[in-house]
Each structure stands twice: as C-alpha cells, then as structure tokens.
Amino acid sequence: MIRALGSIRLALVGMLLLAIGAALSYDNPVDTPVWVLVAPLAFLAVNLLAAIATNPRINRRGGLLVFHLGLLAIIVLAGIGRLTHLDAQLEITEGTAFSPSDLTHMAKGPWHSGALEQLAFVQGSFTVDYSPGMVRGLTHSTVLLPDDRQGWQTKVVGDDRPLILEGYRFYTTFNKGFAPVLTWTPDGGGEALSGTIHMPSYPLFEYKQDSSWTPPNEKGGGKEIKFWLRLKTGLREDAAWVLDGKTATGVLVVNVDDRRVELEPGQSVHVPGGVLRYERLTTWMGYKVFYDPTLHWLFGAAIMAVLGLGTHFWRKSGASLQIAPARVKDAPEVPRASSPDTAAGRSV
Amino acid sequence: MNEATSVLSVMGYATELPWLWAGLTAYVLATLIAVMGMMRIRIGATTVGTMTQASPRAHEKFVLLMVVLGVALLTVAIAERWMRLGHGPFVNLFELLMSQLWSLGLVFAVVYWRVPLLRPSAVVALPMMWVLGGWVLALQPVDTALPPTYHNDWLWAHVGLGKFFLAFCLVGTGLAGVILLRNTQRFAAWFRHVPADAVLDALAWRFMLLAFIFHSLMLTAGAVWAQDAWGRYWAWDALETSSFLNWLMLGASIHARLTYRIPIRVGAIAIIGVFVFAFITYFGTPFYSTAAHKGVI
Ligand code: HEM
Numbered sequence: 103m104i105r106a107l108g109s110i111r112l113a114l115v116g117m118l119l120l121a122i123g124a125a126l127s128y129d130n131p132v133d134t135p136v137w138v139l140v141a142p143l144a145f146l147a148v149n150l151l152a153a154i155a156t157n158p159r160i161n162r163r164g165g166l167l168v169f170h171l172g173l174l175a176i177i178v179l180a181g182i183g184r185l186t187h188l189d190a191q192l193e194i195t196e197g198t199a200f201s202p203s204d205l206t207h208m209a210k211g212p213w214h215s216g217a218l219e220q221l222a223f224v225q226g227s228f229t230v231d232y233s234p235g236m237v238r239g240l241t242h243s244t245v246l247l248p249d250d251r252q253g254w255q256t257k258v259v260g261d262d263r264p265l266i267l268e269g270y271r272f273y274t275t276f277n278k279g280f281a282p283v284l285t286w287t288p289d290g291g292g293e294a295l296s297g298t299i300h301m302p303s304y305p306l307f308e309y310k311q312d313s314s315w316t317p318p319n320e321k322g323g324g325k326e327i328k329f330w331l332r333l334k335t336g337l338r339e340d341a342a343w344v345l346d347g348k349t350a351t352g353v354l355v356v357n358v359d360d361r362r363v364e365l366e367p368g369q370s371v372h373v374p375g376g377v378l379r380y381e382r383l384t385t386w387m388g389y390k391v392f393y394d395p396t397l398h399w400l401f402g403a404a405i406m407a408v409l410g411l412g413t414h415f416w417r418k419s420g421a422s423l424q425i426a427p428a429r430v431k432d433a434p435e436v437p438r439a440s441s442p443d444t445a446a447g448r449s450v
Numbered sequence: 451m452n453e454a455t456s457v458l459s460v461m462g463y464a465t466e467l468p469w470l471w472a473g474l475t476a477y478v479l480a481t482l483i484a485v486m487g488m489m490r491i492r493i494g495a496t497t498v499g500t501m502t503q504a505s506p507r508a509h510e511k512f513v514l515l516m517v518v519l520g521v522a523l524l525t526v527a528i529a530e531r532w533m534r535l536g537h538g539p540f541v542n543l544f545e546l547l548m549s550q551l552w553s554l555g556l557v558f559a560v561v562y563w564r565v566p567l568l569r570p571s572a573v574v575a576l577p578m579m580w581v582l583g584g585w586v587l588a589l590q591p592v593d594t595a596l597p598p599t600y601h602n603d604w605l606w607a608h609v610g611l612g613k614f615f616l617a618f619c620l621v622g623t624g625l626a627g628v629i630l631l632r633n634t635q636r637f638a639a640w641f642r643h644v645p646a647d648a649v650l651d652a653l654a655w656r657f658m659l660l661a662f663i664f665h666s667l668m669l670t671a672g673a674v675w676a677q678d679a680w681g682r683y684w685a686w687d688a689l690e691t692s693s694f695l696n697w698l699m700l701g702a703s704i705h706a707r708l709t710y711r712i713p714i715r716v717g718a719i720a721i722i723g724v725f726v727f728a729f730i731t732y733f734g735t736p737f738y739s740t741a742a743h744k745g746v747i
Pocket of ligand 1: 705
C-alpha cells in the first residue's frame, strides 16, 4: 500500500498538477485559490515520504535520499512559512517612532506569533540617487535604533539592505514622498492638533502633489481643506540628481471654498472653524514589511538538496563525463566507420 | 533629435559593436567548419578511400579554435561596454543576449574540448548561436543604468548559475539533435562515425541532470536575491513562473525516463522541448512581462 503510494507514476501526476497550479498562480490572480498549489504539494509530500520510506532506489542511495529529503523539507517549510508569515506595508513620517498600528495592507498566517509590539525604531531622513532619465538608484534611509545605554544608534538601510528587527524585515520601496507638518487650532480655544499629511509618492506623482483634510468640528460637518504642494527638489530629467528631503522646499497651497492661499513654512491662515499653520516640510518613507521564520531553514534545505543531487551525479558519472558505450545497457549496434580514430572506444 | 540621429549617436558610443560582430563571425566560421567537416565524412563514407588521407576529426581543432576566438572577442566586447557603462551586461535584452553568447560559447568550448564524444553535435548546437547572434544584431545597444536592486552579490550567483544551466541544456540539445538527425535519410551519413544512439542518449541525459542541478541552484540563488531585492522570495512573476515550470518539466522528464521505457527519439524531443522552454523563459519572458523582475522602478 505505502509502496504504491510512493510510486514514481504518482510523482509524475503530482508534478503535472503542480505545473497546472503554478500556471494558474502566474501573477497571483485574486480569484485563484491557494489550493491549486497546496493540494499538489501535499500530494507530492505524501508521495515523496512513501517513496523515501519504501523505495530502495532512493533510500539506499545517500545523495538521492538527501536530495528528496531536501525537497520534502522545502515543501513542509514553505507550508509552515505561509502559516506563520506576515506581509504588510508601512508609511512612516520622518522623526516619528514605529507603531504596529501604522501597518496597512496586512496579511498574516493563522499561526503568526511574532513580537511586533516589541519593535522600536524611529525613522530619520533619507536620500535617493537618480541617474539621467529619472532612473532610480540607491536609497539611503536613516533609522534610529535604541541602544543598550538608553541612547540611540543610527543605521542606514535601503533597497536590498533591509532593517531587520526580531525577524521582521523592513524594505524601503519606491513609495516615498513629502509631508507638510500642520497645526490646527480650532476657533474658541479648543485643543490644538498637530500632524502631517502624506502627499502622493514622489517623483512618481510629481504633478499630483495634492491631498485634502477635513478638520474636526464639534458641531459636525467641518469644511474640507484641499492642499497642493509646490516643491523645489532639484529634480532633473536629463541629469543625475539626489532626492533629499533636507534640501527640498515646498510652498503649501491651501484651498477652502473658493479661497486660495499660499503658505510658506511658519505661516498660518484662518479658515472656517480655526487656524491652520504650516509648520515645516518633512518626508515619509514607504516600507514593505516581511516576516517569515523559515527563510534560513528553506535556504539550508535547498542547499542540502542540491548537494545531495550533486553527490548522486558525481557517483553516477565519476569525475568526468566520459562514458564507455560498453557500460551503457541496451546499446544497439550501429555500423561505424572503420577508421580507428573514430572507433567508439577512442572517442569516449 | 530624430530617430536617425539618435541611432547614430548610440552607434557612435557603442564601441563594443565591432568586437561583437567579430565574435559572431568567429562563431559562424566555427559552424561552417563543423558542417564542412561532417560533409567530408559523409563524402568519405560514400567514396571509399578519401578518408585515408586525413582523419575525419581533423576539422575539430579548428572548430574549437574558432569558438575560443569568438569567446575571446566577445570578452573584449563585454569589457568595452562594461568599462563605458560601469556595470556588467545584466540589464536589457541586448546585454543579456551578448552575455549568453559569451557564456554558451565558453561552456560549449570547454565541453567540446573535454568530451570528444559529443563533438559531432556542434553542427546542431552552434547554429543556436546564430539565432542569438542575429537577434542581438537587430537590437539597439542603448545604454542602461543598473537598477538599485542589482547592487547585490546574489546577482552574480543567480546569473552565473543560470548560464551554466542554459549551456548544459544546449549541450544536451546538440546531442538530442544528432539523435534525431541521424535517423533521417538526408543526414544519416553525416553521423556514421558517431557512436550508437544509446550512448548519445545516456550522455545527453547526463548533461540534462547537470543542467537540472544548476537550474535548482539558480532558483535558490534567485530566491535569495528576490528576498533581498523585493522583500519576498517567491511571487509567481512571469520569470519565476516560467522558470519553475521549466524546472518541473525537466524533473518530470528525468523521472519519466527512469520509470517508462521511453524511446530514445522521444527522449531527444523532450530534451529539445526543455531547451526551447528555457529559451523562451530567458529571452521571451521580458516581452510579455512588464512586471517586477526587472526591478527598475
Ligand atoms: C518535484 C519533485 C521532484 C524532483 C524535482 C525530483 C528529481 C529527481 C532527480 C533529479 C532524480 C535523479 C535522476 C537521475 O539519477 O538521473 C530523481 C530520482 C528519483 N526520484 Fe525524484 N524528484 C522529485 C520528486 C520525486 C517524488 C515525489 C518521488 C516519489 C515517488 C521521486 C522518486 C524518485 C526515485 C525513485 C528516483 C531514483 C530513480 C532511479 O535512479 O532509479 N521523486 N528525482
């Protein structure tokens, strides 16, 4: 029974089903259920386990055994990874501390039990290099991390150098931009509010640096305020330049009703319901957040598998690829030219 | 700037082009010498006596010499471009084709030198270079910038391992081509001196197993790079899906061959199928995908 379960014929069926599942998963269409992959992988795992247990053609040959065990481990680890993972996005304003509540687009496995609440860092400033033709180069994003002596240490991350905290990986993205810092003081002496407005990603939406906000109103029905940010960043399409929040300046254009007012940092305007003050310009950085505790194990299993197969190949072929036809079973006789130079024994 | 002047300015810059042309010419010569060598064998096989003068393999060292010369010239072409742009040939299709022409030639030359048994397969394998060569000449050698995620050591591992995979696949395909060709009336005489189909079959599949090992390594290195570059190790983008299917196809072929008594010629067709799929994965996928795998945004 187990022997039959471990047959290579079934493995071929499993591989075919997996191929179909992979093809259906291309580009991750929203309506493709994950079962198209999970089912063939589970099927292959059972098949593989049965084969490893019963088939001497695998389990008596060390290299091949290690290879198939490695494949089995990859399937199991990838499954555990999906059950424990976390994927999310984060937009964080320069000068503010990370808070798990800022994560958006979060997806996590049912067994996820990481230490999100313990993560601590403060976003610093960043720069991004651009080559001529607006081709994005390296991102240097500074983050502040608490050190052992109650102080802060700085670290620069970006692109393929993520910030890694407790297994959570924070990758910078092309999604980053400017954020005017605003203070709102309501008429009649209520408590002042301070915050930022994240303008759309820059320079991708260079011509669309607008947003809106509706101030809170105790009586309800506050008036929506529209903002437009006129930036000076040194952007060049034809030459190299560096996007740097520290050197960028921006005029905030405020529209309420039919009124249009331009504010420099430090200036205020009285609008229906209160006073809006444009304090200064700052930036925000967009991160992709990723957590999967199986990453290193997966890599180890893959390397182990390939080493096993390499050993199997080496044993089978010897150090070279020269093979004598005599060793090949079932080689049919074919007429050969009579020149000794071309005799098979010589050419192999 | 109109199109003509922009092309001219591109050509004026592209100092690698003469070297590229020279390298391709060497490959073409290698192919012609290989084909002429096989034709001489065919004539020798029909007119008894002609073969006694020269060994039927006398042409082989010239084939090898021309492939090595081609590789050397392409090395200069790549170095020229590399020094001008400050980065390796990893970004656009022009660069990918050029570097594949180089690595396929290099691996093929080494294998050709070390495994005399497969030398007759040069008449099948080398014309593949013409396809890539013709294609690369049809493209503009426009300058490229290295995307931010390409400043990563795993790029080297991933690209390098992939080159070995494709090259071993090419070697297998050459042998598979010989198996199929020698069983046609037209070409039977060309390969009279070549050992039995079963010998070629065993050798071809051995190279396919080697290709499979390198494909597995390429996928692993690619996953590590993707984790660094895009924050995920796997996401079913066009290249990932295509190369995973290619890996499965090769794995399934290897198993099918071990399980069923697949006729040698059907096996040869499977090898060619794997190679064609790999070819489409490498050079076709960038056409139907504008998605992530370029990492340029
Ligand atoms: C997608 C998953 C798999 C891949 C990529 C894979 C790959 C391989 C490779 C490369 C070999 C070596 C072939 C050779 O020596 O030429 C092999 C051998 C073998 N595999 Fe798998 N394998 C997979 C899954 C399985 C499964 C599920 C089974 C279980 C039935 C299985 C059973 C075997 C056996 C019995 C051999 C030894 C055959 C022999 O040399 O006589 N494989 N496999």
